[in-house]
Amino acid sequence: MGNYNIKAFLSPNSEWSMSCFHAKIHADGIAQFRIHDCNQGIKIWNDLNEIGQTKEMVEKLLTLSDAAKEFAEFIKQNYS
Numbered sequence: 001m002g003n004y005n006i007k008a009f010l011s012p013n014s015e016w017s018m019s020c021f022h023a024k025i026h027a028d029g030i031a032q033f034r035i036h037d038c039n040q041g042i043k044i045w046n047d048l049n050e051i052g053q054t055k056e057m058v059e060k061l062l063t064l065s066d067a068a069k070e071f072a073e074f075i076k077q078n079y080s
Contacts, residue, residue, distance in 0.1 A: 003027055010037075031057050 046057035
Protein backbone atom coordinates (compact mmCIF):
# COMPACT_ATOMS: atom_id res chain seq x y z
CA MET A 1 0.00 0.00 0.00
CA GLY A 2 1.20 3.47 -0.75
CA ASN A 3 1.31 6.60 1.31
CA TYR A 4 -0.88 9.54 0.33
CA ASN A 5 -0.38 13.15 1.41
CA ILE A 6 -2.26 15.96 -0.37
CA LYS A 7 -2.95 19.46 0.99
CA ALA A 8 -4.59 22.42 -0.71
CA PHE A 9 -6.44 25.65 -0.05
CA LEU A 10 -10.16 25.42 -0.84
CA SER A 11 -10.21 28.91 -2.33
CA PRO A 12 -6.57 29.66 -3.21
CA ASN A 13 -7.20 33.10 -4.71
CA SER A 14 -9.34 34.39 -1.83
CA GLU A 15 -8.22 37.47 0.08
CA TRP A 16 -10.29 36.43 3.10
CA SER A 17 -10.14 32.65 3.40
CA MET A 18 -7.50 30.29 4.74
CA SER A 19 -9.81 27.28 4.24
CA CYS A 20 -7.96 24.10 3.37
CA PHE A 21 -8.05 20.32 3.33
CA HIS A 22 -5.45 17.69 4.11
CA ALA A 23 -5.87 14.08 2.97
CA LYS A 24 -3.30 11.64 4.32
CA ILE A 25 -2.69 7.91 4.60
CA HIS A 26 0.11 7.15 7.04
CA ALA A 27 2.56 4.26 6.55
CA ASP A 28 0.68 2.32 9.25
CA GLY A 29 -2.59 2.44 7.23
CA ILE A 30 -4.32 5.17 9.23
CA ALA A 31 -6.31 7.47 6.92
CA GLN A 32 -7.22 11.03 7.86
CA PHE A 33 -9.17 13.64 5.96
CA ARG A 34 -9.22 17.09 7.55
CA ILE A 35 -11.14 20.19 6.50
CA HIS A 36 -10.42 23.57 8.10
CA ASP A 37 -12.17 26.91 7.71
CA CYS A 38 -10.79 29.82 9.74
CA ASN A 39 -10.16 28.35 13.19
CA GLN A 40 -12.60 25.43 13.06
CA GLY A 41 -12.03 22.01 11.57
CA ILE A 42 -13.16 18.42 11.30
CA LYS A 43 -11.21 15.19 10.97
CA ILE A 44 -12.50 11.98 9.42
CA TRP A 45 -10.40 9.01 10.52
CA ASN A 46 -10.29 5.27 9.85
CA ASP A 47 -7.81 2.38 10.02
CA LEU A 48 -7.44 1.00 6.48
CA ASN A 49 -5.93 -2.22 7.81
CA GLU A 50 -9.49 -3.39 8.58
CA ILE A 51 -11.78 -4.01 5.61
CA GLY A 52 -14.86 -2.76 7.47
CA GLN A 53 -13.15 0.51 8.31
CA THR A 54 -11.88 0.87 4.75
CA LYS A 55 -15.44 0.58 3.43
CA GLU A 56 -16.62 3.02 6.10
CA MET A 57 -13.96 5.60 5.13
CA VAL A 58 -15.00 5.42 1.49
CA GLU A 59 -18.67 5.77 2.46
CA LYS A 60 -17.94 8.81 4.64
CA LEU A 61 -15.95 10.54 1.89
CA LEU A 62 -18.49 9.81 -0.85
CA THR A 63 -21.39 10.96 1.33
CA LEU A 64 -19.54 14.18 2.17
CA SER A 65 -18.68 14.73 -1.50
CA ASP A 66 -22.28 14.16 -2.64
CA ALA A 67 -23.64 16.50 0.03
CA ALA A 68 -21.13 19.22 -0.89
CA LYS A 69 -22.01 18.96 -4.60
CA GLU A 70 -25.74 19.13 -3.86
CA PHE A 71 -25.28 22.14 -1.58
CA ALA A 72 -23.10 23.92 -4.16
CA GLU A 73 -25.75 23.36 -6.86
CA PHE A 74 -28.47 24.74 -4.57
CA ILE A 75 -26.37 27.85 -3.89
CA LYS A 76 -25.62 28.35 -7.61
CA GLN A 77 -29.29 28.05 -8.53
CA ASN A 78 -30.65 30.23 -5.73
CA TYR A 79 -27.95 32.82 -4.97
CA SER A 80 -25.92 33.41 -8.15
